[in-house]
Amino acid sequence: MQTQDDSSGSFRDRLYTIDESGKRLWVFAKKPKGTLTTARNIIGILLMVFFFSAPFIKVNGQQFLLFDFFHRTFVIFGVQFWPQDFNLFFIGMISLMVFIILFTVTYGRIWCGWACPQTIFMELIFRRVEYWIDGDTHQQKELDASRWNAGKIFRRVLKHGVFYIISFIISNYFLMYIMGSDAWRKMVTESPVNHVAGLTGMAVFSFIFYFIFSWFREQVCTIVCPYGRLQGVLLDRETVVISYDYVRGEERGVLRKSENRSETRKGDCIDCNQCVSVCPTGVDIRNGTQLECINCACCIDACNAVMHKAGFQPGLIRYASEKMIADNKPWHFTIRSAAYTTVLAVLLVALGYFMVSRNPVEATVLRSPGMLFQEQEGGKISNLYSVKVVNKTSKDLPLELRDLSGIGEVKIIGNAPVIAKQSLGEVVFFILMDRDKITGSKSEVDIGVFSGGKMLDQTRATFVGPNK
Secondary structure: EEEEEOOOOOOOOOOOOEEEOOEEOOOOOOOOHHHHHHHHHHHHHHHHHHHHHHHOOOOOOOOOOOOOOOEEEEEOOOEEHHHHHHHHHHHHHHHHHHHHHHHHHOOOOHHHHHHHHHHHHHHHHHHHHHHHHOOOOHHHHHHHHOOOOOOHHHHHHHHHHHHHHHHHHHHHHHHHHHHHHHHHHHHHHHHHHHHHHHHHHHHHHHHHHHHHHHHOHHHHHHOOOOHHHHHHHHOOOOOOOEEEOHOOOOOOOOOOOOOOOOOOOOOOOOOOOHHHHOOOOOOOHHOOOOOOOOOOOOOHHHHHHHHHHHHOOOEEEEEOOOOHHHHOOOOOOOOHHHHHHHHHHHHOOOHHHHHOOOOOOOEEEOOOOOOOOOEEEEEEEEEEEEEEEEOOOOOOOOOOEEEEOOOOOOOOOOOEEEEOOOEEEEEEEEEEEHHHHHHEHHHHHHHEEEOOOEEEEEEEEEEEOOOO
């Protein structure tokens, strides 16, 4: 296996992790440490706690998050969404797209380095296991270059065994978000014969996660993930990204004792390559913003540590826009940043409002096909209808139908209907009108759906009567 060691500043037309012949260059990232790394680890741990606990959190009897595409069941924050909520889904997707665009234009790839599951699992779990078993950068390189012996075989078997166990655990939690924690519990406790499809999915997902985190790694960010490609058309000179201050850092040169770098026309960059050594994607940030950079801030911590030891001011590598570097101006909240942030906040508030204010019960009335009207006793005219009611709540609802127009009477066929929680029910009923109150061949009747004296939804039905 070849290793990545390219710190030249020349123009490149290939990835850092691919050599001229197309072979993979392995990245042996040095273990980072520093203020930003600590903050990123804390955020990552909190997100992992949420990931591993959310399937077991129930709100109103519903799993906190569930994306069951097979049964078209989607639960977000304990609220189940139905196909009838497509308008919310549409608004949500539009809001998400605008959010991604505006957030990336303003704040760069903060998501990739600080909140992306790929980065969190890779850096906080799998890379830590690798440090524990194989050692830090130099030890990993030596082990990789060494001949196969009992020690190397033991370490490889141990590392990949642990990798697969972790991948298996992650895949099980991933399945909980797709099939539900209750269904997953049944799958792992009942006979495997009854859950062949689910267990097959578990095995497939386990292998996929193992493959990604044991071998594919940073290639996911540079080759597979569309967000990394998308950033190329979203970033501009005012986007805040991880940047190397080339005005202050150039010309690069090794630090020598008692050297006046102003006289030798050298910048603050002492060409130690620590920023490259800690980069999990093998990037030399001194070459500018690049496709592989995930804004993880490892290079910032590494460079600040070197600047501190060298007696230079920290921040040679920092979060900054290209304009800030070129104009030598500190970061400040610009009018554009404020405008974009306001739009993002409005989108989130609007989406939250639509989710909270959605109707928990939806009713759709249909006249029975092939039937006009019927004449009843007492000079009344009746039409036969069916109403389909979606109960999105977490409790069974006894229903009552009323004519809100005040010109007719609703008569339900059969017993008083009860719509089970989180289900679709159907009620068949008549609307009866006195003949002398019918003003035309068709009349509009407003129907209210009530439960416990409270109106849950309102719909409209067309009443067909005899011509005058």
